[in-house]
Amino acid sequence: MKITIKDIAKMADVSTATVSKIVNHKDQNISHATRQKVLDLIEAHNYVPNRIASSMITKKTHSIGLIIPDITNPFFPEVARGVEDYANMEGYHVVLCNSDNKLDKEVSYIGMLQEKMVDGIIFTSSSLRNKVSKEFLRLQIPVITVDRDITGMRAQGKITVDNTSGAYQGVSYMIERGYKRILHLGGPMTSKPALDRFEGYRNALSDYGIQFDEKLFFEGNYNAQWGYEGVLEALTNKIEFDGIFCGNDMIAIGAIKALNEKGISVPGNVGVMGFDDIYMATVVTPNLTTVCQPNYQMGYKAAEMLIELIKHPEAKMMDVVLKTKLVIRESTK
Amino acid sequence: MKITIKDIAKMADVSTATVSKIVNHKDQNISHATRQKVLDLIEAHNYVPNRIASSMITKKTHSIGLIIPDITNPFFPEVARGVEDYANMEGYHVVLCNSDNKLDKEVSYIGMLQEKMVDGIIFTSSSLRNKVSKEFLRLQIPVITVDRDITGMRAQGKITVDNTSGAYQGVSYMIERGYKRILHLGGPMTSKPALDRFEGYRNALSDYGIQFDEKLFFEGNYNAQWGYEGVLEALTNKIEFDGIFCGNDMIAIGAIKALNEKGISVPGNVGVMGFDDIYMATVVTPNLTTVCQPNYQMGYKAAEMLIELIKHPEAKMMDVVLKTKLVIRESTK
DNA sequence: TATAATTAAGTAAACGTTTACCTAGAGAGA
DNA sequence: TCTCTCTAGGTAAACGTTTACTTAATTATA
Structure with missing residues (x-):
């Protein structure tokens, strides 16, 4: 049986509220002795908080969806890596979705991500289609499109290269x-x-x-x-x-x-x-x-924008266009 | 405000239990009229069930963690794709984690995935280390290692190539x-x-x-x-x-x-x-x-084994070794 | 000394579902 | 007619947290 906050609370002879405060570092008003006792118990019993339960209350899952056509296409691993790096830094998880540019897969992933209550979505599609933007419209979470924008889509953020x-x-x-x-x-x-x-x-x-x-x-x-x-x-x-x-x-x-x-x-x-x-x-x-x-940068920046929007939903729409750079090697004289 | 099962129930003048049964297709004992009424309401109000809340009860999140060194390494996108394809087919989400083969990142990801209550983990690490296996040992979820196995690790499944x-x-x-x-x-x-x-x-x-x-x-x-x-x-x-x-x-x-x-x-x-x-x-x-x-196959098979183990935890440890195949092209005479 | 402010907690509702168990009515069998 | 079995649905607890509000004890202030 998995050990819960109640078990820790009981063992420490405090309330779950107290344990919760300690776990979440909202412990200004916790005595040193209590904190230590609880922390020791947590360590000893290897308690790990159930973030699903937290999510129910806080309405935040700290995960974001990344919908790309195909991770196998050499273009995308870099952007995925950029996304994941920034997300991880901020304590977010990224859920990987390969759409193969197929409308039905895109729609189905959007639905699944919504059910899983992701906090936001980063989306790339190679075709400019409209159906998908309808799906996004009824989402109450921020969406960033990367690389290709979607016509008629009112994404909260857009990131492209020039x-x-x-x-x-x-x-x-x-x-x-x-x-x-x-x-x-x-x-x-x-x-x-x-x-x-x-x-x-x-x-x-x-x-x-x-x-x-x-x-x-x-x-x-x-x-x-x-x-x-x-x-x-x-x-x-x-x-x-x-x-x-x-x-x-x-x-x-x-x-x-x-x-x-x-x-x-x-x-x-x-x-x-x-x-x-x-x-x-x-x-x-x-x-x-x-x-x-700058593929990596695109992903990184997209995650940055998205997480900014998650934290401050009132922030206004962002539109970033990244610069390219000429790299001279051997195939030209 | 997001619409919940209670809202639908109220509007349809039925209990949430009834709505739940209909949503989850456990509706043998629901009259056609009631089912239709509820379904219409769901459609009309664009109700989407909160799977986080379901997870609280069912103890299943239908997501799996994929820890690899670096998606940017050409070896991994294929296995990631294999994993994701099978997972998606089975209604699972995959959470992508790049460990850079660093022990601390591996450990930290394992912890985060555990907190997020993933149902299982697929793990690749290029070095054979022990510390990580300790982390896995206290997980109560199945773990499959792919490509490189870990010494001293009692993974429930292992997939390698010959x-x-x-x-x-x-x-x-x-x-x-x-x-x-x-x-x-x-x-x-x-x-x-x-x-x-x-x-x-x-x-x-x-x-x-x-x-x-x-x-x-x-x-x-x-x-x-x-x-x-x-x-x-x-x-x-x-x-x-x-x-x-x-x-x-x-x-x-x-x-x-x-x-x-x-x-x-x-x-x-x-x-x-x-x-x-x-x-x-x-x-x-x-x-x-x-x-x-067979990179894609490795990922696909790993996901298959993992999900099998998730569904039937009593299944015994699996050890699959995949065959390689010689591909003759132009760099040999 | 009386009162106010601070500290260190605790209480209990709420989050959105699922599910074991219950119930009321209708039809069937004897 | 009485009991039994279905049918169609309802009740309410439970899942593991967070958090607004409360409380009791202690310390500071006047």
Whole structure:
């Protein structure tokens, strides 16, 4: 049988109120002797308070939900780690949910988290959908969206990176290094980041007086497979290019692979730039020049904002946009 | 104000017991009319049951703790995903904890999870330590260790992979393909898997009549950095080798990088084999031949065992060892 | 010395459920 | 008609805490 506050109280010959105060360090008015006696008993009997019972009264569970598409996608472990680090520091637990970007899983997780009385939710979805925002609307807990925001959603906080200026920065660098015909292998244009990166790409071209050539733009998915195929497609269509700006690092890795196989040297013949700066970028040959996205920071900051909102629900909506950073390695000259 | 079961009961003019039975589908003895009325009210007022309150009575929180060293380490997202998939299927939540292999964080997480009344814990630690097992001993909930077991620990379940035979399989394959002097760049010998893989390596050599040469064995860490340095070290010491069996894929990736830089072709001059089969192995050039470890399966199976134990605490201790599989790609000839 | 303030506790309700047990009425069997 | 068994639902305690309020004793103040 698990030992409870009542058992300790009885053994110490005090009331449960007294024990509670001691456990929660609200013990200004407890004599030293009593405190010590209770503490000794707690130690001796290995009493651990039941936080579920506390939650009933305090209405706080000190746990937060983290809904992401897939922890297996190299982008997310970093943000999850950021979330968990801050949460842990503040005494919060994080409940991990993989939605696979599926609406029904998202909705079901939101429901489950609500039933479990989490104090707040951090949410990422790669598609901009509306149904989910309805679910959030009836939640009485704060929600922070990270990376991709949701249309029509009135999240109490939003954290994104400046994809447009990141892409601008990357493409500008390539142009300055002498690349003239830069292919853009983008992600799915249904996602905001892909849109923004494309915009940054176009802005840079335009600012440097280069005409945008739509034959140089390909839309695909955020994976190596697509990078590989995209290059092959460009090659078979005899499209000339001396550089590739990729929608993310995975695309870049696939692209380099295709280039290698076709005997096109990187960065000798073609320069390649990625986006994200996942760990793999440092390990692939050649090391990837890329636009670094502060994934860990995003998670950390999201948790910070969320917990701030949990503690001060009256705080007003926050909207943070994080800066990217160019990381120059070996895949560009 | 949040709406509770009492509100619904009052509105439907029934008792909370009735509402509870309906919500939990224990409604054999509820008339259709009453059930419908209650269900409508629930729908209309968006009532969601407070599972915290249920937990107080049922003594079950339907959540499990997952303690891993670092979700950012490419090995773990897959197992986390496996855990979460099975847990979710069974209606359980998973609480993610990154211990960084630090004893104090491990202990602190165990305490927090206990306070939050999780129904069970899945635990991985890379070092074999004892202190933690004491913490587990006083827990009244089931614990499953995955990947590395803990000495002196009486976990109710244990799930590992057969590292010895995996390594044996990998090294045998290399020998059969004609590799004669196979370097072993191992992980830290304080961890069981490293020990076992080393054993498999030696067994294979011995079974094929090759004398073990201790100059061919290097102990290091499980990262690309070490693979890179290990190769350089072997090279500067003028150690001859035509193959490398690496402690894991990261080491292999680092090794290939060093080999490339030194103008040694893979697999032309030297064959390289990894261990784990992380995603990166498929994306690196050349693609890595490796011993595939069923990470996702480990997590999935661990969750399965844990939840089985939660439901049937009288079930006896389980000990599962998963098989590895050789995956032949391009880094061996 | 009488009163006020402080200290060191204790009392008991409340949090939102579940569940063992109870009850009243209706139909069935003898 | 009487008893038995269902059916449909209700009662109230219990789960383990927290906390607003109370109380008794001690100390300080006037």
